[in-house]
Amino acid sequence: xxxxxxxxxxxxxxxxxxxxxxxxxxxxxxxxxxxxxxxxxxxxxxxxxxxxxxxxxxxxxxxxxxxxxxxxxxxxxxxxxxxxxxxxxxxxxxxxxxxxxxxxxxxxxxxxxxxxxxxxxxxxxxxxxxxxxxxxxxxxxxxxxxxxxxxxxxxxxxxxxxxxxxxxxxxxxxxxxxxxxxxxxxxxxxxxxxxxxxxxxxxxxxxxxxxxxxxxxxxxxxxxxxxxxxxxxxxxxxxxxxxxxxxxxxxxxxxxxxxxxxxxxxxxxxxxxxxxxxxxx
Numbered sequence: 267x268x269x270x271x272x273x274x275x276x277x278x279x280x281x282x283x284x285x286x287x288x289x290x291x292x293x294x295x296x297x298x299x300x301x302x303x304x305x306x307x308x309x310x311x312x313x314x315x316x317x318x319x320x321x322x323x324x325x326x327x328x329x330x331x332x333x334x335x336x337x338x339x340x341x342x343x344x345x346x347x348x349x350x351x352x353x354x355x356x357x358x359x360x361x362x363x364x365x366x367x368x369x370x371x372x373x374x375x376x377x378x379x380x381x382x383x384x385x386x387x388x389x390x391x392x393x394x395x396x397x398x399x400x401x402x403x404x405x406x407x408x409x410x411x412x413x414x415x416x417x418x419x420x421x422x423x424x425x426x427x428x429x430x431x432x433x434x435x436x437x438x439x440x441x442x443x444x445x446x447x448x449x450x451x452x453x454x455x456x457x458x459x460x461x462x463x464x465x466x467x468x469x470x471x472x473x474x475x476x477x478x479x480x481x482x483x484x485x486x487x488x489x490x491x492x493x494x495x496x497x498x499x500x501x502x503x504x505x506x507x508x509x510x511x512x513x514x515x516x517x518x519x520x521x522x523x524x525x526x527x528x529x530x531x532x533x534x535x536x537x538x539x540x541x542x543x544x545x546x547x
Contacts, residue, residue, distance in 0.1 A: 271299040280317035280469040289325025294333035301344035317469040327378025352504030358414035362390035369477040386415040396439035397454040403436030409515040411506035416499030
């Protein structure tokens with residue numbers, strides 16, 4: 267297995283593809299991986315031969331979320347965020363806005379698990395295409411806190427967002443399209459080809475024009491309050507981490523990530539504890 271955390275190729279003219287390369291860890295987003303990812307995204311944004319970037323995961327899934335192991339969390343943050351209470355939540359929101367504010371479009375190609383921080387990464391992208399059997403959710407709401415990056419109400423609407431927040435349940439790719447998380451869903455075996463087709467269509471438009479097209483949609487969302495809402499949500503997330511339940515959960519993670527995840531999901535019978543379900547994060 268390659269030691270490179272981000273694999274880079276160019277499968278079509280003007281199309282760069284970045285692959286999260288920790289398949290043995292379900293592409294958990296360690297700080298080291300995130301640092302390489304931001305660098306690769308920004309390099310693509312500067313490269314005149316790139317017009318669109320695809321982001322996908324190696325192995326069985328897109329990403330199971332942030333790396334909660336001591337090794338993954340102990341590494342330096344990939345970029346500076348002001349210290350103090352709520353630093354991590356603010357850092358995560360700033361990271362998503364780093365993707366959001368790139369000039370060139372970024373496409374998320376989602377298969378398998380797309381959970382917690384993985385779902386935040388996907389939503390920071392401009393277009394999201396999913397496998398029909400993908401599993402998208404935010405299970406940390408069960409024992410830890412609301413999301414670091416609370417995109418749910420903006421993308422999915424009040425009722426679907428509330429159901430996801432109050433249960434931590436995952437939705438499949440078809441449902442993700444229905445509620446607005448994703449653009450389109452395809453059978454898993456067709457996903458890569460369909461994403462390449464769409465990337466080629468996006469790449470037909472010159473970046474001088476395309477960056478304005480992208481920015482116009484983002485400005486409309488920001489006028490409706492998205493940027494302020496995500497910032498406010500980061501403060502609530504930081505407050506949630508001070509609760510006894512959240513502190514107890516993090517204490518479990520220090521002993522065993524597996525045991526902590528099992529404790530979180532056992533009562534619900536899903537993710538890792540789902541029996542006939544695919545092995546979750």
